[in-house]
Amino acid sequence: MEVQVTVQPQITSHPTRSGATLPSVPAERQNAPAASRPVRDAAQPHRVSRPHSGAPPDDDARRRAPDAAADPHPAHQVPRPTADAPQRSTGASTSHAGTSTSHLDAGDVDFEPQEDDIRVEYHPNSGRPSTTSHFEEFTRKTPSSYTPPPDDIPWWPFRSEFDYEFVRLCLAAGLNKDQVNSFIALMRRVERGGESFTFASHADMQRTWKDAYDNLTPFKKQPFTVRYKDEDLEHVLWTRNLENYAKDLLSDPLLVADMEFDAQRLMKRTGGEWERFVDEPCTANRFWDVQSKLPPGAKPLALHLYADKTKLSSFGTAKGHPVIARIANLPVHIRNGRGKGGGRIVAWLPIVSVPELPEDTTDPVYVNYKREVYHVGFRHILEPVKAPSRIGFWFRCGDQVERNFYIFIVIVSADHEEQCYLVLIRGVGSLFPCPVCLVPSKQLWDLLKTWELHTGDKAKIVLALARSQSTADAKEKILKEWGLRDKDNSFLELANSDPFRAVGFDRLHAFHLGLWGKHIWVLIKKYLHTLKAGAQFDKQMNMIPRWRGLSHFKSDTYKTSFADGKKMEDLSKNTLFVVHNILTKTASPHGYLLCSMLRSYLEVDMYLSFDVHTETTIREGEACQKEFAIRLANEKKAKDWNFIKIHSHTHGFQDILEKGVMKNHDTKPSEQMHGPNKDRYDQSNHKDTDEWASEKVAQAEAEAAATAPADETYDISADAPASSVTAVSDATVCAHYKLRSVVRASQRTLGDIELAHPDDEAFDKLHVRLNTYLTATFRAHGITIPRNAQSVQLKPSHQIKEYRQLDIFYESKVDWRQSSDIVRAHPHFHSRERCGSTTYSTRILQVD
Ligand SMILES: [Zn+2]
Incomplete structure (x- = not known):
């Protein structure tokens, strides 16, 4: 079968946003001028609540549940990538901007919208009226009639707050049994001073620990076998019940108060028109589309998953493959935080290895076997939410409101290799290596074209057709032409959870550690080497002033390899300023062209990093992408730019419209959870890695759940603390x-x-x-x-x-x-x- 692809211009040109030019990027992002009008206070307290239906369970509603996972197409109707196939939309798809203002606040028909007003339209199924607020009055929460009961003993089930502090210290110190017993003897003396200290032994402490983490959904061992050649090999998965994990969070009155259960479209009055803007997943298209398929009154419960294999030991011999879950109905500052509402490990996938084969072997039998293990594992992880995604479930939340939820997977954050496992494409080296679209492998560098998108429904039809062939060659030919593997995707067994729509662009791996770290930066160093300008580069890099939130590079930057994504991001920002007088037009013509490309790269990265996107900023960002594509074409002779990480950002702005701004699907907060896992591994006996890790993770989460605020937030970009020398006084x-x-x-x-x-x-x-x-x-x-x-x-x-x-x-x-x-x-x-x-x-x- 020959695959046809559509070639058409992807992006229309738009004027560049004034003031968005480099090299003023860092300064502009941090030093915008003060505004004359009142501004919204980020620290404004979120005091709930939303109107609650309080409706009792409705058997009819349960029966009305959609079955989105059903295959709507007969197997013989294989869709082919054709010229008239639908292409990805651009920012213009936010067609609700500028809509009629006929749904202004109820009872206020004379309401005249003003410049900067914010309009919120809720999904029709929510039964909630649209609202319009003046800018200075707008908050993301409606006043609440529900007040969570005060938690008088937040340290429960520890017998006192002091007990809890003691255990926390023991855990942080990695004390053994004797050390703990000695510590207890010491604390006995402290007790005489009036503190309530009740532990009698190490065992006593462990019993209390167990009571604490037994209140959270526990890990369970799940063995399964997968056939490899002529042998059934056993694997062990450690997993938590995903539905119960969600219920843990829904039961918490503080967390549920911050959750948004209805899709909404947000608009801001600008220049006399309503302009849509997007931030959280509930404000983006995917959430809206899913709620449109649910019965009236039903609420989408959105899961955000992350998966990646990681080294647990310093030398990389011990590995873990954690799966981390988040509830995307929570705002991102809580979801990416460290409290109970933050990411939680819900499974350890088995590490697959066959001793006689190298890990990177391309042996097709082994490669298919590894994919099979991956998806059988995920099938077990997703099994508890399969029925809740199709027929929903009723649950009385922590605010005592009973709601009808339908679970779906909105985002899966992963690097490219993991994404290929997840959507079951053949990946790098195949005819179509992109997990999102059908870009031919030889045209990854051509960023001015768009390509037909993958979908789960199409993949199922192609698979059925391939399996109906009478010969293995015929089957392989069809699968190859679509870049697919002969495996059933576990995600497609859930409703509204198409994995091709859940994966997407990731700034950390594709840009900072990828396109910049492995390509542009390497090329810049090559040009510097030619000019023997390494020392000058280091000297000028050291002269960049220190700035809050910006890494400072002191010396030997030219020769150092950085594995930290944040450092690589900051290095890309600084480098343009440092090389401007080294890689000049005359000294290094190619270096100069590369710098102009770097400038476009930084502008695209800057737009992709925005925490709020309007239709205007989406258009501006896409215009920067076009500029980058043109500059790349000019620099094409310098190296082979045909690789996946130069292509994947073409889906970035579509991802924002579909699932919310980039920080919602950033892999960085999950990657940062690997560090504590390594620390825990160092304290272990280095045996039974997954079992041990599951136990330790459960303990650590019990610690977080016991006293840390459920909605504790944490700024991953925070700089080092302010100077300890300068006293803050006489301000x-x-x-x-x-x-x-x-x-x-x-x-x-x-x-x-x-x-x-x-x-x-x-x-x-x-x-x-x-x-x-x-x-x-x-x-x-x-x-x-x-x-x-x-x-x-x-x-x-x-x-x-x-x-x-x-x-x-x-x-x-x-x-x-x-x-x-x-x-x-x-x-x-x-x-x-x-x-x-x-x-x-x-x-x-x-x-x-
Ligand atoms: Zn693509």
Whole structure:
């Protein structure tokens, strides 16, 4: 069978967003100007709630459940990738923007929408009316009539808070039995001081532990066999009941208060029109489409899964293959956090190895055997949610409201190799290596074309047709032409859980560790090597000012390999600034072209990283993708750019429209959970890896569930803590800035400063030059000069006060929330003087 592909322009050109150009990227992202209008406070408390139906279980509703997993097509009707096949849509698919305002707040027919108003349309099946709010009044929660009961003993089932703290310390220290008993003897003495300390022995502590983690859905051992050649080989899966895991979270009144159970479309009034914007999965298309298939009143319960094999031991001999689950109805800051609502390991897939074969063998029998083990394992993991995805289930949540849920898989985060396992395509080396679309393997570099999408329904039909062939060759020919493997996909047994739609672009693996780390960065180093400019590169890299949230590279950057995705992301941002005077047009013509490509890459990456996307920013991002494609074509002679990681970002903006912004499907928060697993492995006897790991994970989660706030959040991009030297005191606060860390001994006059530095040009006639600078700055920004004078008139006798920290508050241009940034000067930051920005001196002065 010959596969036809559609070739048509993918992206229309749109003007580039003003101010979005490089090399100002880092500065723009962190230093947007303060806004004049009120801004939404990110820290605004979320106090629930949504209207609850409270409807009793309805047998008719249960019977009305859809069966989306049923195959709607007869096997002989194989869809072929054809010229008139539907192509992926672009940002234009957000067609609800600018819709009628006829559903304004009930009873307020005279409501006139204003600029920046926010409109929320709920799915018709939710029975909830649309609402419109003025920008400053908009929150993501409606006022609640439900107040979770106070938790008087959050440390239960430990007998006291002190007991819990003791156990936590033992676990963190990795103490053995004798050490614990010694510790207990010590604590007995403490008890006499009045603390409630009740442990009698190590066994007593373990019994309490067991009571604690038995309250969460436990792991169970699930052995199964898969045939390899002529032998049935046994494998062991450790898994938790996925439905019960979801019920654990739904039972928590604090968590359920933060969950959104209805699909919604959010719009913002801009330029007299309603413009749709997307952030969480419930605001994106997939959630809406699924709720459209459910009975009225039923709620989609969205699962986000992550899977990846990881090394547990330092030398990589011990490996684990955890599967991590999250409830996507929770907001992303909780879902990616460390509390009970954060990611939880729900299974350890078996590690497959046959001693006589290398792991990367391409032997087809072995390759198919590994896929079979993978999907039999996942079939066991998904079995508990198979019926809940098709016929739903009723559950009384922690807020005492009974709801009719239908579970579906909305997102699967994984690297490319894992995605190929998951959707059962042949991957790299096959005719069609993309898990999302049918891009031919030789045209991965051509980013200006779009290709027919894979779907689960098409895969099932192709498989049925291939299996109906009379010869093995004929069967193989059909499967090869679609890049598929002869295996049944476990995800397709669930309703509304097409794995081809659940996987997608991943910035960490495809961009930071992939396209940048393995290709662009390698090529830049090659050009630097040709010019013998490695030392200059390192020197200039070290001169990049330290900035909160941005890795600083001190020395030997040119020769160092970085495995950390965040470091690679920051390296890509810094490199363009560092090489601009090295890889010039004349010194390195190819290096110069590569830099222009790097600039486009950074712009695409910046847009893909946004926490909120409007139709406008989607169009702007796609325009950057087009620019990147053109620059790539110019640089095509430098190396072979035909690999999957240069193609996968073409699905990035479609993923955002389908499943929410990128941080919803980021693999980074799950990858960071590998670290604690390695620590636990180091403390183990290094035997029975999965069994031991399941036990330890359950203990650790019991710890988190026992006292950590259920909705504890955590900012994965947070920088190192603020300087420990500068005391935060005597702050001078204005509306959008705050001066902090006053240097107490610095109360001097301008004249004193000039006299103290007689040989330093920087201080020569400081007051005169300061007057000139401030006058020009005030005029440029329309600021009235004090006392209505024509110019600022500071004199040598004016007293000055030195500060070392300036906090700036502003409205983020990306998500409209209040953001802050810090410019900090420090004389001994990591043994060297630090300033927050090149545009500021190392002193921040206030003139009294
Ligand atoms: Zn593709």
